[in-house]
Amino acid sequence: MALEFRDVVKRVGAEIYIYPTDLKLEPGGFNILLGTTLSGKTSLIQLMAGLERPTSGEIWFEGRNITTVSVQKRNVSMVHQQFINYPNFSVFENIASPLKVAGLPKVEIRARVGKVAELLKLSPLLDRRPLELSGGQQQRTALARALVKDSDLVLLDEPLANLDYKLREELRDELPRLIKDRGATVVYATSEPEEALLLGGHTACLHEGRITQFGETAEVYRLPQDLISAQVFSDPPINTATVVKHEGVFLLNGTTSWPVGADHEKLADGEYVMAIRPHQVVPANAKTGERMARIEGIVLVSEISGSESVVRFEVEGTTWISQSHGIHPTPVGARAAFEIDTKKCFYFNMDDHRLASAGSMRGGDV
Amino acid sequence: MARISLRNIRHSYVEEPSGEEDWALKSMSVDWADGTACALLGPSGCGKTTLLNIISGLLMPTEGEVLFDDRDVTSIPPDARNIAQVFQFPVVYDTMSVYDNLAFPLRNRGVDKKTIDRRVREIANMLDLEAMLFTRAAGLTADGKQKISLGRGLVRADVNAILFDEPLTVIDPHLKWMLRSKLKELHQQFGATMIYVTHDQTEALTFAEQVIVMHEGAVVQIGTPIELFERPHHTFVGHFIGSPGMNLLPCELDGEHAEFAGHSIRTEHPVRLKTTPDTLQIGVRPEFVKFAESGIEVDVTKVTDIGRHAIVETRSGDNIIRLLLPEGQSAPAGRAHLQFDPKHTQVYADGWIVE
Amino acid sequence: MARKTTNQKAWFLVIPVVLLVAFNAIIPLMTVVNYSFQETFGDNVFFWEGVKWYEQVLRSSRFHDSLLRQIIFTSIILVIEIPLGVAIALAMPKKGIWVSVCLVLMALPLLIPWNVVGAMWNIYALPELGLLGRIINGMGFDYNFTQGPLAAWFTTIMMDVWHWTSLVVLLAYAALSSIPDAYYQAAKIDGATPWAVFRYIQLPKMKRVLTIAILLRFMDSFMIYTEPFVLTGGGPGNTTTFLSIDLVKIALGQFDLGPAAAMSLIYFLIVLLTSWIFYTLMMNNEEK
Structure with a gap:
């Protein structure tokens, strides 16, 4: 049951919320919309739900044009960031409400609510009212209500954003199990790159109303097609710098250089935007591997988080971030050396910021 | 700046607490040296916000004493304690400009115009708010507003401590990072005592030199981020800190x-x-x-x-x-x-x- | 595939509303417009008079007087009711059982039919029988609202304040209770005085609601009819004859349909224009 956007545009007044978008989402696994606030995640979800109509373009579902089909007729369920439950209903009645609307026999309602409550660990709480529950339990109730009916389309709009850290971890772990074996197309909006990676499936990177890249989550992460996608899919933010390719080496800041790898041999000489994720920039003097390039900078901030150290340092006016395993306290204000794993660098064209492709000309499609 | 001590603090929201479960905050004593960056970490309902409100004076503890530099401030109201607090949701005075927002606490205390102007510009500079000093605060993004809340605390030279109540909740992840670094930077520059309440272990561990882990109204462990990570004293700390x-x-x-x-x-x-x-x-x-x-x-x-x-x-x-x-x-x-x-x-x- | 599909069927759904509005508003309004340009002596015979009635109304000192009375009355009402309503809302408890008690008390005057309010105050303020009348006279004032113009105005204003201040209170209270605690806490920490809290937190948060309250009170009081009609009948003399009372006198008392129709339309335009100017000003201010 695939959901398809064909040249969909959403404008509100003079403002463009969604630029022309083509997108095909398949059932099985999560379809993740990854982007910051106002990147268009919620607009897309509302278009999918039928709560909003596209300004132009069509939305197809299972080979049927549903652009003008109302939300009531779409068989959608949705979970919002805020915990939305009927305050005067018990947890049982809340979960059962979509089934009651559908006019299912009581026995079946009881059975299905029981089953989904079991999965979401709500069984002991079925008689309580939502306000007597913790935030995590309230959101579980909302999730249960969304999952109890056999929706064709399940839309989750940052469902874990308002929950405690540990609860989020727990539910993230459970969610993939809950949607498994359902025929439904599941869409999940989030602003956290790590959440996208944890849930897997497919990811669409969103930036200012445009989908910059769509594909398998791990693939989008490992091979961003343009600079924006790389930035959207990196937390802490990805490091970027201008490098010059010249006679088989990349040159950074006129001081650091490294040999061009086989993948990039055929790139034309000239300037590129280089991007490297923070965890591939590590403090020097760790065991130096092959093709590591050394840079030095002044430490601005040094943070230790669990088993990882994060250092922000400045090189020639640009802030760099290093994230490394282990605990390396670095004094602030001191000069420190770091190593870039140049095998992991991405290179983007200066003009359009697309991935500089190996082989043919700039921006070529090989 | 001041050293903050809590002596046998205990708090209940119930009129006459009887059982152990009536105490939102179980008996505790803590000392913060002047200039500490400390985090109170725990799941919602663990009593961390109660503790913070006791320090700021928004709440009177049922039992125990709060000391600032050996001065008993338990019954002193918040404005007389010289503390600043940044809340979960940004609080700005909508009708005022950014400048007036930052000047507000000083004007209320009758500081002269020249000093106000100097301080406001200094703080705005530090928080990168200079460009928008004369725009209305209502038009700013969430992180801008949160910076103003913070600025209203920093602008007062005599502030004893700055308290944070989950200040990054409404901030986008990529901006959280920036704001967290800014906080660190400010702490290193000012050396102010900062107490930071959060349920997010990453925020707690990156921000603080000392983390107090709380669970069900009680302190489970006090330690440096490294200690909490490497030698959790309780399985709760082991479970709560670290992902997974x-x-x-x-x-x-x-x-x-x-x-x-x-x-x-x-x-x-x-x-x-x-x-x-x-x-x-x-x-x-x-x-x-x-x-x-x-x-x-x-x-x-x-x-x-x-x-x-x-x-x-x-x-x-x-x-x-x-x-x-x-x-x-x-x-x-x-x-x-x-x-x-x-x-x-x-x-x-x-x-x-x-x- | 760029063909745009529009569904025109939706327009049919609007038809009942259009018909309803036509019967309720447009047809009566057009009848009035019709009358205002013509002279009739009954039997459905009409003569075209152009803008004669309008000129007559706009030049008549009788209209000027009642318009002036109306403006003074409405201004006094607004000056008293808005601040008083805000003050009461601020003084009301924030939580506990007293909240509902206060809210019910506040809602009571709003539930009483308007003519009953007029009758109540009529009895209440009677110089010999009424409690209010006797108290005021007992204090040494010569108070008789059926005789003295000042007393009549005083009583009419008191009645309106009693009847309608609670509307302002309820609206303001709703706005106040939506302010998160953190704002008050932050203000405490910033060392703000109660006045500063009011000026910079409460008032800005109440602004939208107060705009609506002022608008409602303006329109209502500008069109006030029933209560003063029952209380004073527009007297003594014409001293409490407000626009709508005057209008009814002309239309039904004297059966001058032409001037009455012209006056109705002028009246209507004044209310519409003032409301529009007021609303635009407030909303522009908001955006700045």
């Missing part, structure tokens, strides 16, 4: 050695118990578990690639053991063996670490 949390496995005792799934497990210290506990567990973080040629036999059940490493879930009988695999290494399929790093493997009796 510590692996906790039921074990038996064979002399002074812990035994799990028929294997003798080497731990940091030999296990010497004074009494017989109800539960005995081995605790080891996923960071300190490795695949090996021999060791505990497990089935690999799930591998989640999160970029810089993969989280591998394995099963030994009914127990799940998670481990982290560095980027580039692949997990064996099916059967495998695990080894724990003895230096980072602890034993917990009834939840508490066996020293």
Whole structure:
């Protein structure tokens, strides 16, 4: 049951919320919309739900044009960031409400609510009212209500954003199990790159109303097609710098250089935007591997988080971030050396910021 | 700036507390040296916000004393305590400009115009708010507003402490990072005592020199981020800090050695118990578990690639053991063996670490 | 595939509303417009008079007087009711059982039919029988609202304040209770005085609601009819004859349909224009 956007545009007044978008989402696994606030995640979800109509373009579902089909007729369920439950209903009645609307026999309602409550660990709480529950339990109730009916389309709009850290971890772990074996197309909006990676499936990177890249989550992460996608899919933010390719080496800041790898041999000489994720920039003097390039900078901030150290340092006016395993306290204000794993660098064209492709000309499609 | 001490603080929202569960905050005493960056970390409902409000004076504790530099301030109202507080949701005075917002606390205290102007510009400069000093505060984004809230605290030269109540809740992840760094920077520059309430371990560990982990109204452990990570005193700390949390496995005792799934497990210290506990567990973080040629036999059940490493879930009988695999290494399929790093493997009796 | 599909069927759904509005508003309004340009002596015979009635109304001192009375009355009402309503809302408890008690008390005057309010105050303020009348006279004032113009105005204003201040209170209270605690806490920490809290937190948060309250009170009081009609009948003399009372006198008392129709339309335009100017000003201010 695939959901398809064909040249969909959403404008509100003079403002463009969604630029022309083509997108095909398949059932099985999560379809993740990854982007910051106002990147268009919620607009897309509302278009999918039928709560909003596209300004132009069509939305197809299972080979049927549903652009003008109302939300009531779409068989959608949705979970919002805020915990939305009927305050005067018990947890049982809340979960059962979509089934009651559908006019299912009581026995079946009881059975299905029981089953989904079991999965979401709500069984002991079925008689309580939502306000007597913790935030995590309230959101579980909302999730249960969304999952109890056999929706064709399940839309989750940052469902874990308002929950405690540990609860989020727990539910993230459970969610993939809950949607498994359902025929439904599941869409999940989030602003956290790590959440996208944890849930897997497919990811669409969103930036200012445009989908910059769509594909398998791990693939989008490992091979961003343009600079924006790389930035959207990196937390802490990805490091970027201008490098010059010249006679088989990349040159950074006129001081650091490294040999061009086989993948990039055929790139034309000239300037590129280089991007490297923070965890591939590590403090020097760790065991130096092959093709590591050394840079030095002044430490601005040094943070230790669990088993990882994060250092922000400045090189020639640009802030760099290093994230490394282990605990390396670095004094602030001191000069420190770091190593870039140049095998992991991405290179983007200066003009359009697309991935500089190996082989043919700039921006070529090989 | 001041040293802050809490003496036998206890608080209940109930008129006449009877049972242990009536106390939102169980008895505690804590000292913060002048200039500490401290985090209060715990799940919602653990009492951390109650504690913060007691320090700021928005709440009178049922019992105990709050001292600023040996001065008893327990019954002194917030404005007389010279503290600043940044709330979960940004509080700005909508009708005022950014400048007037920053000047507000000084004007209320009758500071002269010249000093106000100097301070406001200084603080705006530090918080990168200069460009928007004369725009209306209502038009700013969430992170801009949160900076104003912070600025209203920093602008006062005599502030004893700056308190933060989950200040990054409404901030986008990529901006959280920036604001957190800014806070660190400000702390290093000002040396102000900062107390930061959060449920997010990353925020707590990156921000603070000292973290107080709270659970159900009680302090479970006070320590540096490294201590909390490497030697959690309680299984709750092990579980709550770290993502994923510590692996906790039921074990038996064979002399002074812990035994799990028929294997003798080497731990940091030999296990010497004074009494017989109800539960005995081995605790080891996923960071300190490795695949090996021999060791505990497990089935690999799930591998989640999160970029810089993969989280591998394995099963030994009914127990799940998670481990982290560095980027580039692949997990064996099916059967495998695990080894724990003895230096980072602890034993917990009834939840508490066996020293 | 760029063909745009529009569904025109939706327009049919609007038809009932259009018909309803036509019967309720447009047809009566057009009848009035019709009358205002013509002279009739009954039997459905009409003569075209152009803008004669408008000129007559706009030049008549009788209209000027009642318009002036109306403006003074409405201004006094607004000056008293808005601040008083805000003050009461601020003084009301924030939580506990007293909240509902206060809210019910506040809602009571709003539930009483308007003519009953007029009758109540009529009896209440009677110089010999009424409690209010006797108290005021007992204090040494010569108070008789059926005789003295000042007393009549005083009583009419008191009645309106009693009847309608609670509307302002309820609206303001709703706005106040939506302010998160953190704002008050932050203000405490910033050392703000109660006045500063009011000026910079409470007033800005109440602004939208107060705009609506002022608008409602303006329109209502500008069109006031029933209560003063029952209380004073527009007297003594014409001293409390407000626009709508005057209008009814002309239309039904004297059966001058032409001037009455012209006056109705002028009246209507004044209310519409003032409301529009007021609303635009407030909303523009908001955006700045």
